[in-house]
Amino acid sequence: MTSSIGTDNPMTTNTRMLNWIGDVAKIAKPTSIVWITGDPGQLEDLRNEACGTGELERLNEELLPGCVLHRSNPNDVARVEDRTFICSHKKENAGPTNNWMDPAEMYAKLNGILEGGMTGRTMYVIPFSMSVVGSPFAKYGIELTDSIYVVLSMAIMTRIGKPVIDAIGDSDDFTRGVHSKVKLDPQDRYIAHFPEDNTIISLNSGYGGNVLLGKKCLALRLASFLGKQEGWLAEHMLILGIENPQGEVRYVAAAFPSACGKTNLAMLIPPAHYIKEGWKIYCVGDDIAWLRIGEDGRLWAVNPEFGFFGVAPGTNAKTNPNALETTKKNTIFTNVVKNLDDNTVWWEGLTDIPPTNALNWKGEPWTAASGEKGAHPNSRFTAPAENCPCVSPEFNSTKGVPISAIIFGGRRAKTAPLVYQSRDWNHGVFVGSIMASETTAAKEGAVGVVRRDPMAMLPFCGYHMGDYWGHWIEMGKKIKHQPKIFNVNWFRTNEQGKFIWPGFGDNLRVLEWILKRSHDGIDAVDTPIGMMPNPKDIDISHLDDVNDDVIRDLLNVDVDLWKQEMENVKDFYAGFGDRLPKELMEELNATENRLK
Ligand code: GTP
Ligand code: SPV
Ligand code: MN
Numbered sequence: 001m002t003s004s005i006g007t008d009n010p011m012t013t014n015t016r017m018l019n020w021i022g023d024v025a026k027i028a029k030p031t032s033i034v035w036i037t038g039d040p041g042q043l044e045d046l047r048n049e050a051c052g053t054g055e056l057e058r059l060n061e062e063l064l065p066g067c068v069l070h071r072s073n074p075n076d077v078a079r080v081e082d083r084t085f086i087c088s089h090k091k092e093n094a095g096p097t098n099n100w101m102d103p104a105e106m107y108a109k110l111n112g113i114l115e116g117g118m119t120g121r122t123m124y125v126i127p128f129s130m131s132v133v134g135s136p137f138a139k140y141g142i143e144l145t146d147s148i149y150v151v152l153s154m155a156i157m158t159r160i161g162k163p164v165i166d167a168i169g170d171s172d173d174f175t176r177g178v179h180s181k182v183k184l185d186p187q188d189r190y191i192a193h194f195p196e197d198n199t200i201i202s203l204n205s206g207y208g209g210n211v212l213l214g215k216k217c218l219a220l221r222l223a224s225f226l227g228k229q230e231g232w233l234a235e236h237m238l239i240l241g242i243e244n245p246q247g248e249v250r251y252v253a254a255a256f257p258s259a260c261g262k263t264n265l266a267m268l269i270p271p272a273h274y275i276k277e278g279w280k281i282y283c284v285g286d287d288i289a290w291l292r293i294g295e296d297g298r299l300w301a302v303n304p305e306f307g308f309f310g311v312a313p314g315t316n317a318k319t320n321p322n323a324l325e326t327t328k329k330n331t332i333f334t335n336v337v338k339n340l341d342d343n344t345v346w347w348e349g350l351t352d353i354p355p356t357n358a359l360n361w362k363g364e365p366w367t368a369a370s371g372e373k374g375a376h377p378n379s380r381f382t383a384p385a386e387n388c389p390c391v392s393p394e395f396n397s398t399k400g401v402p403i404s405a406i407i408f409g410g411r412r413a414k415t416a417p418l419v420y421q422s423r424d425w426n427h428g429v430f431v432g433s434i435m436a437s438e439t440t441a442a443k444e445g446a447v448g449v450v451r452r453d454p455m456a457m458l459p460f461c462g463y464h465m466g467d468y469w470g471h472w473i474e475m476g477k478k479i480k481h482q483p484k485i486f487n488v489n490w491f492r493t494n495e496q497g498k499f500i501w502p503g504f505g506d507n508l509r510v511l512e513w514i515l516k517r518s519h520d521g522i523d524a525v526d527t528p529i530g531m532m533p534n535p536k537d538i539d540i541s542h543l544d545d546v547n548d549d550v551i552r553d554l555l556n557v558d559v560d561l562w563k564q565e566m567e568n569v570k571d572f573y574a575g576f577g578d579r580l581p582k583e584l585m586e587e588l589n590a591t592e593n594r595l596k
Contacts, residue, residue, distance in 0.1 A: 030123035038161020066330035095464030127164035130304035135398035141175035177213035195225040221462035237289035238266035241282035254407035258442030267322035282392035297480025302400040335361040337374035347375035377441035410437025416489035425476035428485025430587035466579025528594035
């Protein structure tokens with residue numbers, strides 16, 4: 001293999017691209033510029049270079065071939081929502097749920113921070129595509145970065161290199177992404193989006209969600225804005241294919257907030273008796289869905305990503321064997337425990353017995369006896385989707401998969417029942433808009449605080465949330481064969497604070513009801529909050545801890561709690577002023593009337 005590191009020959013003659021790269025280089029002052037071709041030899045050379053500097057550490061080549069460990073700065077371990085900005089020209093277009101700064105002011109500020117920021121470093125030019133190159137869904141971008149970790153992660157998470165440059169050609173239609181670690185100074189950390197300029201600038205961070213610019217920054221924040229202009233939806237959703245014993249494959253898309261179970265649901269293993277009957281699961285995506293109306297009037301979805309950036313803690317051979325298998329090769333682990341005995345990795349929940357000769361996520365000697373967690377709660381794996389044993393044959397499809405049902409859900413200890421169905425599309429938009437969930441370690445800040453997270457898009461909507469809801473309502477009018485809309489909650493707890501529902505693979509039991517509602521017209525109970533299963537219609541066979549009483553409990557709707565919930569929603573909605581679609585106010589009033 002020949003090394004191509006050090007090649008600073010531009011891969012393109014696209015003058016607008018070259019001028020922009022030149023402008024950034026003038027400010028950041030990198031020592032050299034390297035174009036990422038996507039050639040495996042180049043990536044291997046970069047891996048070696050990063051292992052030489054300690055940015056990455058090689059793991060056991062027999063047990064974890066091609067895998068490396070990375071530690072981010074301890075001040076930089078999750079998305080930073082209070083440092084994330086939507087810089088639209090008009091403040092009101094960013095809306096009440098986003099931080100905003102005037103674009104000119106933000107550019108000036110960031111150029112100041114970036115000044116000389118790459119001195120002594122190489123600036124890598126990564127051409128990347130979100131979704132299959134050449135597909136009608138595809139959006140192209142160039143990420144400039146001074147981090148090899150980012151280059152190697154982008155090579156897993158997106159389609160990169162020469163084909164993307166060829167697809168862009170001489171066009172100006174590509175996202176301009178600038179990332180620099182600068183000094184990793186949290187005071188000067190900014191994740192800034194300029195939707196009207198198709199531009200992202202991320203400074204002073206090295207953590208995935210802040211720096212892999214194809215993911216949340218492009219595929220959700222900028223793409224949601226584009227989707228509004230172009231008539232499609234960019235959503236924080238997994239996509240899952242479910243084959244029933246009759247051999248019919250149906251697809252659902254589900255939006256849960258960060259660290260609330262998307263990756264796990266997207267690759268679940270059915271309960272044993274379901275497997276025996278012939279049920280199968282196919283993973284199309286675990287985090288992001290782009291949804292378009294097809295010529296047949298159905299809603300079609302693609303996953304614009306190429307890999308999984310998944311939560312490590314809690315992943316094990318029982319909860320998510322497919323994810324575990326996916327991470328067995330060519331994977332980057334971030335902020336997990338290093339087992340020094342066999343040069344492998346560990347995290348809380350992987351096995352019952354923690355390693356005894358180990359380093360924690362900060363690289364310090366550690367044992368479980370310390371009482372401290374070894375892996376960071378937001379430690380992650382970055383793994384190629386093609387490694388996943390249940391990856392869908394449609395994964396690389398350019399037209400996507402037709403969606404039967406949209407599922408919203410969150411972490412709610414009380415209030416939300418195991419599952420309910422919206423009465424129609426607009427009621428479904430209402431159900432999505434009032435989603436609430438306990439916060440998790442995926443973002444900086446307190447964990448376990450219930451907050452509204454509409455459609456799981458609170459941190460990811462690139463424009464005014466009220467307009468976004470309006471866009472959902474408009475989309476509903478255009479979709480001839482609308483998916484049915486549901487809400488689920490795997491996280492109800494009992495008096496002891498333990499989860500009542502077994503979750504994980506057993507969630508298929510709930511998906512089965514959802515599909516029966518979507519396709520087979522099975523009966524449901526009409527309640528004030530929506531349509532709910534007859535308890536007998538949820539299969540609870542072979543479950544030790546769930547009997548008829550428990551399922552009734554899980555499906556119980558506490559009217560007083562829901563009345564309070566609606567009061568709270570009223571306050572929440574008040575923050576959106578006249579951009580709140582009137583349809584949602586009507587749904588709120590109708591729900592209140594049903595609760596009387
Ligand atoms: P992001 O990558 O941050 O968007 O997260 P995600 O939505 O993909 O969440 P993920 O599937 O990684 O799950 C996060 C945490 O929730 C892990 O610790 C899981 O073990 C746990 N979890 C996932 N599904 C279930 C479930 O059905 N029941 C319970 N009790 N826990 C679950
Ligand atoms: C999330 O927080 O929803 C993630 C991880 O999927 S990150 O890429 O950091 O946003
Ligand atoms: Mn996510």
